[in-house]
Amino acid sequence: MEELLVKTIMDTNYFHLSEDGNILEFNLSSNYGFRRKHYYNNEFVKLVGELDCYSRSDLRYVYAWDTAILPPDDLNLNRHDLLNKLGLYLQQRALFLKHYLLFLWFVKDNSISMSACYGHIPAMERMFVSLSTSDTITTAKGVFKDQIFTLEELENALNIFNAYNKIAYNSTISREVLQQKLVIPTAGLYASFHTKDYDEAKNYNDFNRIERAFRFLAFARHSSFLPHKIALYIPVLECLFSTSPSEATQKVSERTAFYLGTCSDERRHVFDTISHGYNLRSRYIHGGQFDKKRDTLLENQMMTSENLDSIIRRVLTKVILNDSELFLDNEKLNTYLKYLMFF
DSSP states (O other), X not given: OOXXXXXXEEEEESEEESSOEEETTEEEEOOHHHHHHHHOOHHHHHHHXXXXXXXXXXXXXXXXXXXXXXXGGGGGSOHHHHHHHHHHHHHHHHXXXXXXXXXXXXXXXXXXXXXXXXXXXXTSTTOEEEEEOOOOOOOTTSSOOOEEEOHHHHHHHHHHHHHHHHHOTTSSBOHHHHHTTTOOOOSOSSOSOOBOOGGGOOOGGGSOHHHHHHHHHHHHHTOOSHHHHHHHHHHHHHHHHOSSSTTHHHHHHHHHHHHHOSSHHHHHHHHHHHHHHXXXXXXXXXXXXXXXXXXXXXXXXXXXXXXXXXXXXXXXXXXXXHOHHHHTOHHXXXXXXXXXXXX
16 A cells, blocks of 8 residues: 655744754754655645745745654544544644754843644645744844744753653653653654643642742743733742742842852842832832832843843853753752752
């Protein structure tokens, strides 16, 4: 029996690569000549629309694509069930890539997101599904910006992605995937993996402190309004460095400064940045006005947001790659934080 191919293609926004590559079994490219040749057959263009197909060519944003083999048993499914299965497969693949793209932030600030995703079986008439996954991720300045990555930088992000998923049991990647060491088989339509979205975990207490920090980071990156973004950056650090509700501003600012800083000047910069972020958050959350001489200027808000973003990037990278065991043990962490300034 002739094998039937299942093709998926996923578009991104504001994402450029120095050269074509492969990550997590996804082919990444901005070669729209290849895309037209292998994906834009007459039926695909008819179903998607010429405007949607060709309007992105001038942007040269990266798109991801992969090919799988339709399991022979699925040929016996009726059209409705096969479309449902194709849609679920596309959703799973899109969530997996979307989750990975978030980790490009660990390499450098960006506003990369996914947009439309398509799945189809070229050999079967009108066997086509689409999925809209558009986000509004912005940079630390609250703007959209094209960003170019090298293949080495993609690998650096992948290392943190893998490390995070070994300690984040309620992430979008389930334990079954972790047991497979994130090896994604491509020889089956429905055999790749199962995912669950962030909102499926109803019990907040099920998340460890690293997961909670990552969630607040995701919320902050999805906000373009700088006071709101800054207000959401602060809980990232509170999730990691706060062990009690008392004197949180002083403790979190000091602990972060000593955790990152290697000299007094660096520690002072970290401390002052976080303390100022706390001040802005308090005024914003409680409906107050910002300091007219300092904080009403957009440039100053951008600078504060960028500084917080940079500090959080360094903190989370260090926690995930080096200190995750410590931050997942509350008793050890309490002792460590208590004497941190003496280390």
